[in-house]
Amino acid sequence: MGRMSFVGRRLLQLVPVAVGVTIVVFFMIHLIPGDPALTILGIHATPRSVAELRGEWGLNRPLISQYWLFLDRLGHGNLGKSLIYGTPAATLIRQRLPATLWLIVYAAVIAIVISVPLAMIAATRKDGIRDHVVRAVPLLGLGMPTFWVGYLLILAFGLDLRWFPVGGYGSGFLGHLHYMFLPALTVAIALAPVVIRSLRASMLSVLGADYITTARSKGVPGMRLFVRHVLRNAVIPAITVLGINIGFLIGGTVIIENVFAIPGIGQLMITSIFQRDFPVVQGVTLVFAVMVVLVNLLADMTYAALDPRVSFDR
Amino acid sequence: MSYRTHALKALTAIGALVLMAGCGSGSSGSPAGGSSGSASGPVHGGNLIFAAVQDAQSMNATTVFDNNSIWILEQIFQPLYTVTNSGKGEMPWLATGYTVSANKKTYTFTLRPGVKFSNGKPMTSADVKFSLDQNRKATKGWAYLDSAIKSVQDPSPETVVVNLKYPWAPILADLSLFANGIVPDNYGGETEAAFYNHPIGTGPFMWDYWHKGQALKLVRNPYYWQQGKPYLSSVTWTDVPNDNTRELQLEGNQAQIDQTPAWSTVASLKSNPKVDMHLFNSTQTNYLAFNELRKPFQDVHVRRAISLAINRSALVKAVLFGNGKPANSLFPPQVPYYDPSAPGYQYDLAAAKAQMAQSSVPHGFATTLLIPAGNSDYLTIGTILQAELKPLGIKISIQQLDPNTANADFQSLKYDMSLTLWTMDIPDPDELATFAVDPTSGARSFFTAYDNPLVVKDTHLAERTFNTANRQQLYNVVQTDAAKDAFMAFLYYSPYPYATTSNVHGFYVTPLGNMHMEDVWLSK
Numbered sequence: 095m096g097r098m099s100f101v102g103r104r105l106l107q108l109v110p111v112a113v114g115v116t117i118v119v120f121f122m123i124h125l126i127p128g129d130p131a132l133t134i135l136g137i138h139a140t141p142r143s144v145a146e147l148r149g150e151w152g153l154n155r156p157l158i159s160q161y162w163l164f165l166d167r168l169g170h171g172n173l174g175k176s177l178i179y180g181t182p183a184a185t186l187i188r189q190r191l192p193a194t195l196w197l198i199v200y201a202a203v204i205a206i207v208i209s210v211p212l213a214m215i216a217a218t219r220k221d222g223i224r225d226h227v228v229r230a231v232p233l234l235g236l237g238m239p240t241f242w243v244g245y246l247l248i249l250a251f252g253l254d255l256r257w258f259p260v261g262g263y264g265s266g267f268l269g270h271l272h273y274m275f276l277p278a279l280t281v282a283i284a285l286a287p288v289v290i291r292s293l294r295a296s297m298l299s300v301l302g303a304d305y306i307t308t309a310r311s312k313g314v315p316g317m318r319l320f321v322r323h324v325l326r327n328a329v330i331p332a333i334t335v336l337g338i339n340i341g342f343l344i345g346g347t348v349i350i351e352n353v354f355a356i357p358g359i360g361q362l363m364i365t366s367i368f369q370r371d372f373p374v375v376q377g378v379t380l381v382f383a384v385m386v387v388l389v390n391l392l393a394d395m396t397y398a399a400l401d402p403r404v405s406f407d408r
Numbered sequence: 409m410s411y412r413t414h415a416l417k418a419l420t421a422i423g424a425l426v427l428m429a430g431c432g433s434g435s436s437g438s439p440a441g442g443s444s445g446s447a448s449g450p451v452h453g454g455n456l457i458f459a460a461v462q463d464a465q466s467m468n469a470t471t472v473f474d475n476n477s478i479w480i481l482e483q484i485f486q487p488l489y490t491v492t493n494s495g496k497g498e499m500p501w502l503a504t505g506y507t508v509s510a511n512k513k514t515y516t517f518t519l520r521p522g523v524k525f526s527n528g529k530p531m532t533s534a535d536v537k538f539s540l541d542q543n544r545k546a547t548k549g550w551a552y553l554d555s556a557i558k559s560v561q562d563p564s565p566e567t568v569v570v571n572l573k574y575p576w577a578p579i580l581a582d583l584s585l586f587a588n589g590i591v592p593d594n595y596g597g598e599t600e601a602a603f604y605n606h607p608i609g610t611g612p613f614m615w616d617y618w619h620k621g622q623a624l625k626l627v628r629n630p631y632y633w634q635q636g637k638p639y640l641s642s643v644t645w646t647d648v649p650n651d652n653t654r655e656l657q658l659e660g661n662q663a664q665i666d667q668t669p670a671w672s673t674v675a676s677l678k679s680n681p682k683v684d685m686h687l688f689n690s691t692q693t694n695y696l697a698f699n700e701l702r703k704p705f706q707d708v709h710v711r712r713a714i715s716l717a718i719n720r721s722a723l724v725k726a727v728l729f730g731n732g733k734p735a736n737s738l739f740p741p742q743v744p745y746y747d748p749s750a751p752g753y754q755y756d757l758a759a760a761k762a763q764m765a766q767s768s769v770p771h772g773f774a775t776t777l778l779i780p781a782g783n784s785d786y787l788t789i790g791t792i793l794q795a796e797l798k799p800l801g802i803k804i805s806i807q808q809l810d811p812n813t814a815n816a817d818f819q820s821l822k823y824d825m826s827l828t829l830w831t832m833d834i835p836d837p838d839e840l841a842t843f844a845v846d847p848t849s850g851a852r853s854f855f856t857a858y859d860n861p862l863v864v865k866d867t868h869l870a871e872r873t874f875n876t877a878n879r880q881q882l883y884n885v886v887q888t889d890a891a892k893d894a895f896m897a898f899l900y901y902s903p904y905p906y907a908t909t910s911n912v913h914g915f916y917v918t919p920l921g922n923m924h925m926e927d928v929w930l931s932k
Contacts, residue, residue: 135473
């Protein structure tokens with residue numbers, strides 16, 4: 095099976111996943127108590143005004159009928175209008191998605207930049223002091239709550255040293271790079287220990303392989319040996335680990351977005367849940383589901399690209 | 409400074425982080441409760457960042473109930489009269505004055521000359537008539553506050569006549585409501601929805617952009633009628649829901665105003681030399697509500713016993729860290745006609761036990777306290793109440809529901825006891841009193857189902873009483889009777905906490921929550 099048909103098949107698999115997600119989210123958000131009309135009308139709500147508003151939004155129809163309407167709109171690329179803002183949910187999501195994507199990609203890049211050299215140091219000095227330090231210190235990052243790490247970084251690099259902004263998203267590429275560094279680093283600190291350990295274990299395994307011994311006996315220089323032969327083979331399992339963790343990360347961005355006041359879709363989702371802004375909750379969840387599937391697909395494709403033995407057949 | 413020095417400094421900083429996180433900041437004091445001045449006087453320019461707890465919802469003044477929206481749109485739309493800084497009266501704003509007919513049913517307003525909208529067009533009586541009529545039509549909005557108005561006429565460009573159905577004492581207060589702010593006639597030829605996407609008003613600031621859920625920016629209105637104002641070039645409200653992040657942004661000068669810092673941080677902010685911590689008088693009162701549709705809360709002795717068993721000073725200390733006052737009345741002190749001697753029950757355990765002995769449940773009962781999940785202040789109050797009501801044999805289970813559900817259950821009267829707070833929208837007690845004690849009002853006696861026909865009668869009588877002494881007498885009776893009925897336990901009066909960077913001047917919040925951002929300026 096060719097690469098394109100593999101991608102096509104995986105994208106097709108996305109359809110039942112997305113439909114399943116819409117069913118679960120739609121009925122969960124509608125069945126829990128709470129009313130968006132009360133959010134809008136507040137303390138001045140009367141039973142009549144609440145009923146009128148619910149009627150305007152179509153919330154007085156049977157739930158199944160509302161769900162079909164939602165699917166019908168979705169089929170036409172329409173996620174509905176935000177009940178709170180009156181703006182298309184797709185517009186709100188489109189405005190907020192770049193910040194979340196920036197956070198995820200930037201965090202992944204920083205995690206890789208941290209992990210690769212540290213794993214190399216640890217693997218080449220197995221059971222030495224450097225290995226123990228590399229294995230132990232990053233675990234602190236894994237053990238500390240991410241919001242707390244975020245605050246520590248803000249206090250140190252935002253307030254004391256004033257190297258980075260305290261929060262926000264910034265504007266322009268360089269602005270985003272500057273503003274998003276601390277939040278991305280916060281995420282990377284939690285992500286890196288897992289990647290480091292995975293990469294170190296793979297490297298140790300590869301370092302013991304016959305072809306490495308052969309390469310060494312042929313006199314391949316240390317750095318070239320590491321980059322061309324060890325790293326390329328060792329990185330494959332780490333990519334899978336990174337892909338799975340980014341999947342978790344997508345759902346967990348809300349904490350970091352909250353701490354750093356980043357206007358991403360994680361924040362949008364939490365606000366929309368509290369306000370019972372049904373169309374936005376449904377839209378954001380759908381986007382999250384698609385992102386998780388796409389990240390896994392990307393990880394699989396990278397895996398296959400790096401390892402010729404991996405086939406697209408299954 | 410070399411990289412090495414920076415790196416060392418970074419390491420040192422990381423090492424000190426835990427201490428920093430725990431100790432707060434600063435060491436010297438700064439005045440609170442008002443704006444700081446500067447010998448050099450106001451300067452023009454600067455973009456002020458206002459870190460808000462949540463984003464606005466809508467700019468449609470006639471239908472929006474969300475405070476964050478209201479406090480922003482007040483910078484764009486202005487009414488004929490506005491609330492004074494004390495919160496207890498009205499002063500001319502887009503009108504310069506009025507005359508009233510002998511039967512008190514016709515008010516003739518003279519409009520302020522030279523007022524222009526931010527598009528440069530002059531404001532006329534046609535705009536005022538259109539604006540008031542729009543609000544009167546907003547049945548799912550603020551129309552109820554204009555219910556005394558029969559019609560609005562615009563006999564000349566400078567004159568507006570408001571005809572009332574009956575004499576109505578709070579009419580000026582009602583007209584000072586933001587929802588009666590002036591918009592261009594016929595929305596300047598746009599639809600209502602299109603207009604409120606980029607609204608035009610006579611206020612000190614005009615529309616720039618709104619990235620929903622992120623930031624809303626207003627810029628200086630060059631046609632503003634107060635000469636030389638506003639001082640700021642622009643104000644940007646950013647959505648920063650996290651208390652800690654707002655405070656850190658303030659300390660990093662990334663924001664200049666922190667809306668509602670956590671009470672636990674007020675003392676450290678007061679001692680921070682870079683920050684001015686303000687505690688503005690407010691109309692906010694916190695109450696413990698009893699649902700009179702459920703047993704045993706129909707029993708006045710039970711309600712009195714609970715009210716008497718609550719140590720309000722302890723609540724103020726535990727929740728507000730001492731930054732408030734125990735409540736004695738349904739009305740807060742910032743409301744006109746507040747009675748400082750209103751006999752709201754205060755802590756007296758012996759009297760509480762005596763009331764309980766007279767009640768239908770002399771040996772106590774089990775009940776629930778509904779609170780929104782995630783509200784640490786309410787959880788603290790709930791925990792204190794659990795302990796304080798135990799000697800009466802009352803066993804409280806705290807029911808935490810997500811805020812939207814808790815609100816829905818509260819408004820549907822699906823609760824036993826709940827914690828609630830109320831503020832005021834107009835500088836007159838009419839709205840508050842009606843909502844609080846009239847079970848036929850939208851708020852169903854603050855969602856308690858309390859019904860004392862005598863209290864309701866006096867409340868409505870006060871609406872049509874113009875003599876100040878007589879009106880005071882009526883509201884004294886309302887406050888006294890409501891206190892004796894203990895339909896809610898009046899807990900405490902809370903100020904509005906705002907922290908600003910020390911270069912912010914002229915910032916003031918009225919007891920109703922309004923802000924005159926045209927008076928605010930930033931020193932260098």
